[in-house]
Structure formats: C-alpha cells, structure tokens
Amino acid sequence: MSLRERELVLQAARGDAGAFAHLVREHSNLVYRVALRMLGSSEAQDACQEVWVKVWRSINSFRGDSTFSTWLYRVTINTCLNARERVLRRESLELREEMPHLPEPSGSEFDPEATTLSRERKDELVSALQLVRPEHRAALVLRHLEGLSYREISDILEVPEGTAKGWVSRGRAAMLVLLARGDADGEAGGKTGGKP
C-alpha cells in the first residue's frame, strides 16, 4: 500500500469525506467489476453502494495488515455473497453420462487475438457464473477474472490456500457443465448426482 493511500485511509477513518471520495474514485471500478461478475448487472450497482457504505462505516477497523485493495475485495465479496441471489448448489448439477463439451466457436463470434467476444457469449458466461455456488463463484471470479494468486484469494476469502484451490477447481467444473448444457439462463436440474 502506498504512503498516499495509507494517508487517505487514515484521514477517511477520522471522518474526512474528501479523503474517502479519493478512495472511492480510485477503487470504484474494482468494486463495480467484481460486483458485476458476482451478481450480474441488475444487482451490481446496489451491491456497490452497500460496499461503500460498509467501507465508510468500518474503515477505522482497517488495520493495514493487508493492502487496502485486498480488504476492499473482501468487503465486496462478502457483500455480494450476502446479497439476494439465485443459488444452484453444485450437488444439484447432474453430470450426465457423457463428459461436458463446448462446441468450437465460429471465427466471427470469438476472436481471442482481437479480444472481442460477442455480447451473446459474454451474457452466457455471466449467466452461467451466477448459477455457480456462491463461494466457488467468488473464488473463480478472483482467480480467472481478476487474475489473483491463490495466496491473495485465500487472504480475501479468509480460507486456507487449499480450500481456495478446491473452490476454484469446483467452480471451473461447474461452469463447464453449465456452459456445455447451455441452460445458464434457467435453474438447472434440481436432481442429485453430483459430487457432494
């Protein structure tokens, strides 16, 4: 954490709204991006506002043991996990006889070189993500969408590194099953058959 950021945090903790405004401006994209990926666009803004209210109220409890962004990630993830959400437990995912496979995308639809992706594919990805069990989703977002290390993820989620790895792994598998089924828009199954 930079000296300037530490100073802003200390000032905000003393009730300085100007310092807090600086922190909001600097980190609002991080909070919004994570909320968007955790909850989808309809709930992301409300969650963001809730996150900043919590940050304002509890910034004096920030001890500086981790970086401010790690702490902010934690507040954001916890807020999103508590938010109203559609939960599809992994147990209800049915693994069919055949292993899940994603069809090869057509060239026009998907072009990693140009980092373009059709709106439809993005929506599909985000919708599938919403159906992954919340803690697995959080770990998956932090790992594959935020690009954090397992050490950072375990710090944010306050779980051992092994647990963070397990959650990412399960989240990845659940995502693949959901995307392969192409039913990310609706609640899937309800049947048991997955690994507990």
Added chain:
Amino acid sequence: MEERWDLLEKIGAYAAGELEEAEARETERLLAEQEDHRRLAESYTRMLVLMSVTAQESPEAPEAMVNHVIRRAYVAAFLQQAETFVSGLGRSYIGAFVYYLGLRPREA
C-alpha cells in the same frame, strides 16, 4: 459419480496449468487414452480463453453511482460533525444549568 467429478476437476486444473509435474504427466496419459478426455480438455481451454477475454474488459463504475456514494459520505460526515457539536453544546448547557442551580457537588 464422484470419480467423474474428480476427473472433471483434474482435467480442468491441467487445462489451467495448475498441476504439479507428476500429476500433469498422469493427466496427459489419461488424455492420450480417451478421445472424450481430450475433448474435455479442449472444452476447458475454450472456456478459460473465454474467461480471460472477459477478464481483459474493465467495466467502469457508472459516474452517477460514484457521485451518489461520495455525496452520501459527505452528508454522513456532516451529520457526524453536527451531532458531535450539538451534543457538546448540550453538555455545556447542562453543566451551566447545574452550576446555576447550585447542584454541583462541592469538592472536598
């Protein structure tokens, strides 16, 4: 069924490049054995590319929302200061009233 989930996860970890050397070799052996497993690994790779492309996008927080949050903080800070001021003033008045009525206990 549990074994199938384990296999699914292992191939996912392989596609993400997260396996140790020995485990990666073992998984490659599994991939070489079955076409289904190879297709699964390819599917994972596709999904991970999809995610990495999505990760490169950085949606910006709506300006109106950011301003709303900041306004709220200013209002909260103002109310907090006003509360401190008013309660301080109140305490002073009560102190003065107590003194006026002669109710303050005498110091020994």
